[in-house]
Amino acid sequence: MHDTTAYRVTRWALRLIVIGYLSFLVVWPVGLVAAKTFAHGLAPVINALRQPEVIFAFQLTLSAAFWAVVINTIFGVGISLLLVRYTFPGRRALNAMLDVPLSVSPVVVGLALLLVYSGRTGWLGNGLEQAGLQIIYAPPGIIMATAFVSLPLVIREVVPVLTEIGTEQEQAARSLGASGLQTFARITLPAIRWGLLYGVVLSLARSLGEFGAVKIVSGGVAMRTQTATLLVEERYQQFGQANAITAYTAAFLLALIAVLALIIISSLRPGRGNSK
Amino acid sequence: MGTQQLASTPPAGAASTAVGRRPPRGKSATSLTPMSGLGLGIALTWFSLLVLIPLTAVLIQASAGGWSAYWDALTSPQTLAALRLTVGHAVLVTAVNVVMGTTIAWVLVRDQFPGKQLLEVVIDIPFALPTIVAGLVLLSLYGPSSPLGVNWANTRIAVLLAFLFVTLPFIVRTVQPVLLELEQEVEEAAASLGASRLATFRLVILPSLAPAITAGAALSFCRAISEYGSLVLLSGNLPYSTEVASVRILSSVEGDQLTEAAAVASILLVVALVVIITLDLISRRVARYA
Amino acid sequence: MFIRNPMRVRPVAALIAAAAMVLLTGCIGGAATAPGDAGTTTLHLVGYAVPKEANNAIQKKFAETPEGKGVTWQESYGASGDQSRAVVNGLKADYVNFSLEGDVTRLVKAGLVEENWKSGPTKGIVSESAVVIVVQKGNPLGIKDWSDLTKPGVKIVTPNPASSGSARWNILAAYQQVIANGGTDAEATAYLTKFFNNVAALPGSGRDATNAFLQGAANVLISYENEAILARQSGEDFDYILPDATIKIENPGAVLKDANPKAKAYLDFVLSPAGQEEFVKNGFRPFIPSTPVGEVVGANDPAKPFPVPPKLFTINDLGGWDAVNAKFFDEGGLVPEIQKATGRSQ
Numbered sequence: 001m002h003d004t005t006a007y008r009v010t011r012w013a014l015r016l017i018v019i020g021y022l023s024f025l026v027v028w029p030v031g032l033v034a035a036k037t038f039a040h041g042l043a044p045v046i047n048a049l050r051q052p053e054v055i056f057a058f059q060l061t062l063s064a065a066f067w068a069v070v071i072n073t074i075f076g077v078g079i080s081l082l083l084v085r086y087t088f089p090g091r092r093a094l095n096a097m098l099d100v101p102l103s104v105s106p107v108v109v110g111l112a113l114l115l116v117y118s119g120r121t122g123w124l125g126n127g128l129e130q131a132g133l134q135i136i137y138a139p140p141g142i143i144m145a146t147a148f149v150s151l152p153l154v155i156r157e158v159v160p161v162l163t164e165i166g167t168e169q170e171q172a173a174r175s176l177g178a179s180g181l182q183t184f185a186r187i188t189l190p191a192i193r194w195g196l197l198y199g200v201v202l203s204l205a206r207s208l209g210e211f212g213a214v215k216i217v218s219g220g221v222a223m224r225t226q227t228a229t230l231l232v233e234e235r236y237q238q239f240g241q242a243n244a245i246t247a248y249t250a251a252f253l254l255a256l257i258a259v260l261a262l263i264i265i266s267s268l269r270p271g272r273g274n275s276k
Numbered sequence: 277m278g279t280q281q282l283a284s285t286p287p288a289g290a291a292s293t294a295v296g297r298r299p300p301r302g303k304s305a306t307s308l309t310p311m312s313g314l315g316l317g318i319a320l321t322w323f324s325l326l327v328l329i330p331l332t333a334v335l336i337q338a339s340a341g342g343w344s345a346y347w348d349a350l351t352s353p354q355t356l357a358a359l360r361l362t363v364g365h366a367v368l369v370t371a372v373n374v375v376m377g378t379t380i381a382w383v384l385v386r387d388q389f390p391g392k393q394l395l396e397v398v399i400d401i402p403f404a405l406p407t408i409v410a411g412l413v414l415l416s417l418y419g420p421s422s423p424l425g426v427n428w429a430n431t432r433i434a435v436l437l438a439f440l441f442v443t444l445p446f447i448v449r450t451v452q453p454v455l456l457e458l459e460q461e462v463e464e465a466a467a468s469l470g471a472s473r474l475a476t477f478r479l480v481i482l483p484s485l486a487p488a489i490t491a492g493a494a495l496s497f498c499r500a501i502s503e504y505g506s507l508v509l510l511s512g513n514l515p516y517s518t519e520v521a522s523v524r525i526l527s528s529v530e531g532d533q534l535t536e537a538a539a540v541a542s543i544l545l546v547v548a549l550v551v552i553i554t555l556d557l558i559s560r561r562v563a564r565y566a
Numbered sequence: 567m568f569i570r571n572p573m574r575v576r577p578v579a580a581l582i583a584a585a586a587m588v589l590l591t592g593c594i595g596g597a598a599t600a601p602g603d604a605g606t607t608t609l610h611l612v613g614y615a616v617p618k619e620a621n622n623a624i625q626k627k628f629a630e631t632p633e634g635k636g637v638t639w640q641e642s643y644g645a646s647g648d649q650s651r652a653v654v655n656g657l658k659a660d661y662v663n664f665s666l667e668g669d670v671t672r673l674v675k676a677g678l679v680e681e682n683w684k685s686g687p688t689k690g691i692v693s694e695s696a697v698v699i700v701v702q703k704g705n706p707l708g709i710k711d712w713s714d715l716t717k718p719g720v721k722i723v724t725p726n727p728a729s730s731g732s733a734r735w736n737i738l739a740a741y742q743q744v745i746a747n748g749g750t751d752a753e754a755t756a757y758l759t760k761f762f763n764n765v766a767a768l769p770g771s772g773r774d775a776t777n778a779f780l781q782g783a784a785n786v787l788i789s790y791e792n793e794a795i796l797a798r799q800s801g802e803d804f805d806y807i808l809p810d811a812t813i814k815i816e817n818p819g820a821v822l823k824d825a826n827p828k829a830k831a832y833l834d835f836v837l838s839p840a841g842q843e844e845f846v847k848n849g850f851r852p853f854i855p856s857t858p859v860g861e862v863v864g865a866n867d868p869a870k871p872f873p874v875p876p877k878l879f880t881i882n883d884l885g886g887w888d889a890v891n892a893k894f895f896d897e898g899g900l901v902p903e904i905q906k907a908t909g910r911s912q
Contacts, residue, residue: 007473011387018383018395021376024417025441026398032416032423033409079319086312087305094320096556101327103495103548105502106407107522108541111529112330115337115538119656123333124325129656137657148326180311209406211505212522216529219657221610221642229408229505236412236509237777238618239800251409258404262397420781430767430783512783514767527770530648531728532655 030255037252040245048246049253053222057231057250064139064214064227065207068146072203076154077196081188083155084162101151109148110216117141117217137219142227145213150206157199161192198268205261209254228254334545337538349539354515355524359543361435362521366500369439373496374489377447384448385455402444407505410441415510430512435520438506443499447492454488455481487562491555498551501544606636607828610658614646614665614731615771616793617693617817620848621663624841625832633831645771646731653678653822660825661832663692663817665731665772667887670818683820692819692836693792693845694853696875697739699807700779700787700794707785711809712743715786716757721766723784725775727901732772735815736788737894737901742884743811746877755900762908779804790815795849795871798864806866811877 037045048054082088083095101109117125117135125135135141169191173183189196211229218225220234228250235247308316338346349355384395402410414437416422419429428434458481466476504522511518521540528537613621618641628634642649642657650669653659654676662679664670670690673679684690701709707720715722725733740761744754766784769775776797779787794806819836821829835841842857851872852859865871884890894900 014379014383015387015389018376018380022380022395022398025437025444026401029413029417030401030405033413036416075319075322078315079323082312082316082319085305086308086316088308088316096552097328098323099552100331100548103498103502103551104331105504105522105525105541105544105548107504107525107529108334108502108544109330111525111534111537111541112334114529115333115534116330121655123329125656134656136655137652144326148330151327205404209404209409211406211408212526216526219642219652220644221640221657223638224610224640224658229406232406232408232412233508237773239797239802241801248412251406251412254406254409255413258406258409259397259401262400262404266397266400427782429781430778512767512778512781513769514783527726527729530645530651530770532651 033248033255034252037245037248040241044242044245045249048242048249051246053226054231054246054250056223057226057228058253060139060142060226061208061228064142064146065204067143068150068207069200069203071143071147072151072154073196073200075151076199077158077192080155080158080162084159085167098155099152101148102153104149106149106210106212107216109145109213113141113145113148113213113217117144136217137221137225139225141217142214142225145217146207146210149210149213150203153203153206154196154199157195157202158192161195162188165191194268198265201261201265201268205258205265208257208261331545334538334541337534338542340535340538345535346539349536350543352536354519355521355536355540357516358519358521358524359540361432361519362501365432365435365439365520366497369436369443369500370493370497372440373443373447374493377444377492377496378451378485378489381448381451381455385452399445399448402441407442407503408508411438411506411509414438414441414506419510429510430514430518432518434510434512435507435518438510439500439503442503442506443496446496446499447489450488450492450495451485454485458484487558491558494551494554498548501547606638607826608638608640609660609826609829609832611639611641611661611663612649612653612657612659613641613643613663614649614669614817615643615773616665616732616790616796617663617845617848618643619796620693620792620845620850623844623848624836627840627844628832628835631835633828634835637828637832643773645725645729645774647729648770659822660829661819661821663819665815665817666734667816667818667881668891669731670820671887673820673822678822678824679820680823684818686837688837688854690818690820691816691853692833693817694851695790695792695815695817695849696808696851696878697735697812697815698789698791698794699809700776700789701805701807702785703803703805705805705807709786709807711807712740712757712811715740716760716764720764720786721784722761722764722786722788723767723769723775723778724765724788725772726768726770727895729770730772730775731817732775732790732793733768734895735790735813738881738884738890739809739813740788741894741900742813742879743809743877746811746879746883755904758900759904759908762904765908790849791851791872792845792849795862795864799849808866808873808875810875811879812875814878814880816881 079098083091114122114136116123117128119125119129119134119136122128122136128135133140135144169187170183173187178186209229210227211233214227215230215233218227218230220226220230222231222234226234232247232250232254235243235250338349341349350359380395380399384392384399405413414434415429417424418426418434418437420427428437462480463476466480467473471479501521503520504526507513507518507520507523511520513519513523521544525537525540525544528534528540611621621641625634625637625639629637640658642652644652646665646669649657650662650664650672653662653673659678662670662673667684667690670679670683674681674683699709699712699715701707707714707717709715709720714720724736727733727737737758741754741758744757745751749757767775767778769778772789772793775787776789776793778784780797780802789806791806791808794804798804798806819833821833837854839854839856839858842852842854846852846857846859846862849862849864849871859871861868862871867873881887881890885893892899895902
């Protein structure tokens, strides 16, 4: 009854359809980028990577992503604790609002930040600029835009863990005299560590790849506010083989980092995908 | 439930299902202490500064010229064309994803073959890959120097491809955990009662998957209409032809027409909010009957 | 359910993640502070889409002069109108090089540039060029002049007049050439309407338009002569036609009020023979008598790169920028009306 011919054929057909679909949509195109990057050998790639603009762009991307992830982790863990361990009016609404950043178009994110933090005409930006803090067209804007788009990722990994583990241990620690901080550091944090790490790596991958929002808020000035993704766009649109290779090299590097992050994430996950 | 996937569980699901579903072990949530109240205040301030105030600014800017200006901005022929293209293609792509996503999830869960683990990583690539790189990636296979001999750059097919790429993981990742949990005994029971495999699938499995598929479809739609980066290099952004809503917004921003930009952005925002609310409702319904 | 089996987790993976974090911490110092240590000056250049290569060449030479020693650059290039608006909105700039005088006037109105910026000998202009018609290699459509552009089957790409300076030059050239050839205003308007009917794409900037053409979005590109020459220098293969009647393109450069004093030195250098020579090498037309002109690779005839069209007209022949903007580009002007009529708008 299980393994009729029809069933086996269907199985194979489905398998092939899926593999074919994924090959034509993801595997082959990604492989081609790798091929195009090294089409003229390793030397042009090394040259591309040596350019000061490229080095700066990657440094800026990494540092903006780092700060965004730090901010989101602190905020994420804090808000998760508050959401799970406490009740307060508006908790459900806040819960839902926290998911908004994932559904908003990056261009809308950029516009939103621009309207508020733009130096001359922004709601708050004008005042901030007088005080000497430039957000739009400067690195802080990039960090904010990056933090915006990856905001929910840590929360969504930590909240379920916090819910599952419950408060027994924490309460036990408290009753034994531990302070809030000690409880957090010794009991809560270790319990959520894998979920937290998972969310952090996810956040990092997302932050490194942000493009649309950063394009609006940064101005894309090379050696100052041009991130790696903006560099890819700029170089692709310039003449000459050297620029094309630079674009592909930067793209390849970003893709590599993304895949590495995925591998880390999938190795942090217990096995899944098999039916019981 | 499905918190271990990359792309998503229903967004409200992960948080609100856990929060609202059943009391955690130990004492249930307490009301705020002064310390935690302060923490909440700080967190809310940051969240407002980063998310709430800017998004509100978009809505306010959109209404800056009054209703007539808002309507004019939305119905200008080029904007209408862009919105029509964006929504139309997003719906089409979501339909494709419902079929393909469920199929992929099925194969991942119920099938066994060497290299299946690799597919898991492949499916998540569109989620982790920067969108501008996704554009380059698709351009390599479907653009001017394609080994396939096609050149779909600057066409509407390119828009479809870009949407398909970025929305790939969503339905797969919402359906997979549900499939995993689905008791095979139920299927066995149906089979032993004489139902064909197809009937089992139609009458037993699909209905159980329906909420997950709907959730994934909502996310997929939302993601598609928001897409920008992959289209920059791939679609040519030709007005009336391959220009999507997000590109319209960017052009308006660069041209300092912030009200027009905010008007189109407000549409995308409203859709996003509707999606989130829908998912919240679905996940609560699922939780209630789980 | 969410219990992680510590045994299954590869410690290596977690270690990698941790190491990456530490590495990043080291990178922050490099990027969080603006580059440039003591002894160097950083100048900010905001330019329109096409003069990046020319400016970079001039900057290299400038660095060899005593005033230019130790100067590093942060640059941004894009559609002229968009860039000008960005500077008004806070994009940092010491020196601007736009396509249209109006994009500098916007800065004057915003109080960022002195009112007397064009009182110098070149009236604020730093480079010149002409509008040309770019066609595919071998000219398969047999385009010879403006009138061939309205034929069926011709797909034109020209940038968007709302954002791009190149676009405005192109439109003015397309219009005025009718009049230069003896036509009336009505005939010129009719031509422009037919022209727009054949427009297949309206990218944001002059450079974007070139790329759209190279990617096959259209079979005719209207562009700066210098852009066509530069693209051919970089290995792109196409032909370009200098029409008998075309417009003289004049691009302004200006220093901002609060700019670093070295920016003024750069502007002077740009106008010097050494600076102008680099513009010429990148395909721009010489307009200062002392400019050395050698062979220009990429031009139709490298030995005689800049033939003078018999009916070369200037913006002054059209009445100057104020009149032109009112007639053509502002709300209610010719171009928005034609765009509405033909459905090809921003």
